[in-house]
Amino acid sequence: MLLHLSTWLEIEAYLEKSTGIIFPIGSTEQHGPTGLIGTDALCAEALARGVGEATGALIGPTINVGMALHHTAFPGSISLRPSTMIQMIRDYITCLARAGFTKFFFINGHGGNIATLKAAFSETYYTLAELNVANADKVQCQIGNWFMCSSVYKLAKELYGDQEGSHATPSEIALTQYLYPESIKQAPLSSEVSRDHAIYSAADFRRRYPDGRMGSNPALATPEHGKQFYEVAVKELSNHYLEFLNAE
Secondary structure (H helix, E strand, O other), X not given: OEHHHOOHHHHHHHHOOOOEEEEEEOXXXXXXXXXXXXXXXXXXXXXXXXXXXXXXXXXXXXXXXXXXXXXXXXXXXXXXXXXXXXXXXXXXXXXXXXXXXXXXXXXXXXXXXXXXXXXXXXXXXXXXXXXXXXXXXXXXXXXXXXXXXXXXXXXXXXXXXXXXXXXXXXXHHHHHHHHOHHHOOOOOOOOOOOOOOOOOOHHHHHHHOOOOOEOOOHHHXXXXXXXXXXXHHHHHHHHHHXXXXXXX
């Protein structure tokens, strides 16, 4: 059930059964020579819809732009400042909490969002209490990072070993290939790829990671692998969501 394809009457009826909602959140950023710029949002959106189908959860609109300032030296990358993203997440949750939602589960496709999301949750809890929103003390927020699922990590290790890397990974490229086979890209990839440098400014990131990859070999990705990642991630995230929904 998608919030943006529902009426307010349908949402009111949903709230009689559940106060949980899932938000896909990703990023719009470079993913190396062969990765789609929308990779993180596309993966999060597809997995959230799969979890929604498996659990009956309401799925909110995809948050396509995240905190990716360190990627902005590559053309096409778009980022929010952390302060902007915090305010945006706070406002999303506050509106829905006023309507009666209490469980907010963010299926995240971008590692750079994690710290800002956690800060946004803290900001939101404070704001809800300050505004005396009904049931403010019952509002809970949680992040489900699909790429950190134990089943995903295990599968990536089996398929790619130490060539999985940490950005523009074959696992996420494979998932987009499965989801969007008409958009599979090909480009020459150097056998030498940078890894393990600390992340600072956008210019410094591009200097240290000149083609955008971080220790990864996305040439190993296939749509068949992507189907496997989709299935294991949906199963694990569905379990995480239901545990979160039913916890005190």
